[in-house]
Amino acid sequence: MSLGLLLLLLLALGALGFLAGRQRALAAVRGDARDLHSLPGYYGQTVALFATVPALLLCLVWLVVQPAIVERSISALILPEDITAGSSLVLVMSDVRRIAEGMDALAVAGAASEGEIAALVGQPDALKERLAQTGVALAAPILPHIAEAAQVWRAQTALGGQIMAAAVLALAVAGFLLALWRIAPEFRARNVVERFVRVLLVAASSVAILTTIGIIFSLVFESWHFFQLYPARDFFLSLTWAPKFGGGSDLGLWPLLWGTLYVSFIALLVAVPIGLMAAIYLSEYASPAVRAVAKPAIEVLAGIPSIVYGLFALMTVGPFLRDWFAQPLGLGDSSSSVMTAGVVMGIMLIPYVSSLSDDIINAVPQSLRDGSYGLGATQSETIRQVVFPAALPGIVGAILMAASRAIGETMIVVLGAGAAAKLDLNPFEAMTTVTVKIVSQLTGDTEFASPETLVAFALGLTLFVFTLGLNILALYIVRKYREQYE
Known part of the structure; x- marks a missing residue:
């Protein structure tokens, strides 16, 4: 039984439980709902909850635990001679899993019957060719024992699914009957x-x-x-990024981190001043009619997909910066550059800064403005010395959100800044970021357990720690200014 069908049966049983529980409660008092402790709908909801919630929890736990149990069982079947030179048990188990998934794909698509799949297990070369039709490409030949382990994987997974379906349905029916049996006029269903x-x-x-x-x-x-496969010292201290699938890679972090910070800095340099000035104008100077048109027009930028911004950077902004700035100044002749990605990303971030800052500035009490005007301050002085300091914590939060968006952006960098991992101060040179390399290292037909693939998680963890430190620093700044204002 498929998972989708199982969930539909549980939902149907829950709906039936609601109707049955409500009807039984009314029947217990001969249709006079005033004699019930709770409204009739609560009795129906009780039966529906007992029939579905425990069963759904069991299904969720089963789906989490079963793969680990199956993998542990199959790993015990792998012989030492199945692990070839340069491989490991993790890589072998990855192959077993991919072969099993390919067999399932063949069966689901109707490309091969179960009997044909069982016959292919004894013909590794033919099995590899058939799996290639499903998109499962394996670099190494399939060993007969590995193919048998994949078939056992499929069998245990299918058996576990059948047992899960039976257990979940049994628990659902038991909960249904128990809740229905407990219904009485004095039962506190509500x-x-x-x-x-x-x-x-x-x-x-x-x-x-x-x-x-x-x-x-x-x-x-x-x-x-x-880090068990690649030295942490080389990852954190090396200044070279040169992945080579198959060995001999140099996976230094700093070229990627430098590109991320450089692009994000230029983006914030564009977005923060423009966004803040737009927010101040909309909240303090613009008439209601102008605000009603300008604010939605600015927020439209936030709804444009990042791939569209990337194409805009590739086709328009990049050639413009190259022809008018990079080449005349002798700084480069490529349309893909840090400046291209930073400028376009800054345009994308303007609504994040302006819209949030505008809402925050509008939240400043009008009494603060009136008090400033009463002391003889002008409107610009009131904005600089009263409104802006009062809204500063929220504005810092808006800038942080824009910074997080800039650090995590991928498509604009791919199309606007290129994919060159290097350390350079020239903003008109092509560079890349951490997020771009995370995508590139995790895509393709590479072995998942190789250092060149697992480095994506180390990059992600480094980026996570960096953004966490940035948030802690911003929180410290916000608290400092808030205490000073209070």
């Missing part, structure tokens, strides 16, 4: 539903925290694998 809603709200509020923990755990886990 309290049960409200406790569940409270738990649901707590779980929803914990999603962001758990997601952050999961991201950190995955980055740290895969980065640990990377």
Whole structure:
């Protein structure tokens, strides 16, 4: 049974439970809902919750735990001679997983029956050719024992799915019957539903925290694998980025980090002054009619896809900067440069700064302005000495959001700045960023457990730590200015 069909059955059982619970509650009081402790709908919701929630939780836990158990079972079948020179158990298990997924793709597409797949297990070369049709490209030949392990992987996964479906449905039916049996006029169904809603709200509020923990755990886990294969000293101290799949790579961090900071600095140099001045004009000087037109027009920039900005940088801004600045000044002859990506990214970030800053400035109490005017200050003096300091913490937050957006941007850098990883002060030279290399290292038919692929997680962890430090610094600055204002 597929997961989608299982979820549909659970939803159908929940809907049936709602109707049955409501009907049973009304039948217990001969249709007079005034004799019930709670409204009839609460009794139906109780049955629906008992029928679906425990079963869904079991399904979720099963989907998380089963792959780990299957992988551990299959790894015990791998013989020492299956791990060739230059390989490892992790790489072999990766091949087993990809072969099993390719077999599933053949079966789902109808390209091969189960009998044909079983026959292909004994013909590794033919199996490799058939898997290539599904997009599973393997560099090394398929060993017979590895193909058998992949077939066992498929069998155990299918068996686990069948057991999961049976267990989930059994638990759902048991919850349905138990909740239906408990229904009585004095049963406090409303309290049960409200406790569940409270738990649901707590779980929803914990999603962001758990997601952050999961991201950190995955980055740290895969980065640990990377540093077991590649020296951390070379990663953090080397000034050269030269990945070579197959060995002999030089994976230095600094060229990528320099490109990220350089592009982000130019982008903020463009976005922050323009965005702040636009926000001040809209909130303090513009008439309601002008504001009603100008603010949505500026915010339209935030809705343009980044790939469109990248094409704009490639086709318009890059050639313009090259022809009018780079070549006349003798600084370069390429349209792909840090300046191109920075300028276009700065244009993209203007609405992030202006819109948020405008809302923050408007939130400053009017009494502060009136007090400043009463002391004889002009409008510009009031903005500089009263409104801006009062709104500074929020403005710093808006700038931080723009900085985070700039650090994480990929498409504009790919099309506008190129892919050259190097250390250079010339803003008209092509460079690249951490995010671009994360994408390039994780795409393609490369082995996932190789240093050249796992370096993407080390880059992501480094970027995460860097942005975290930036946020801590900004928080310190905000608190300092807020205390001074208060």
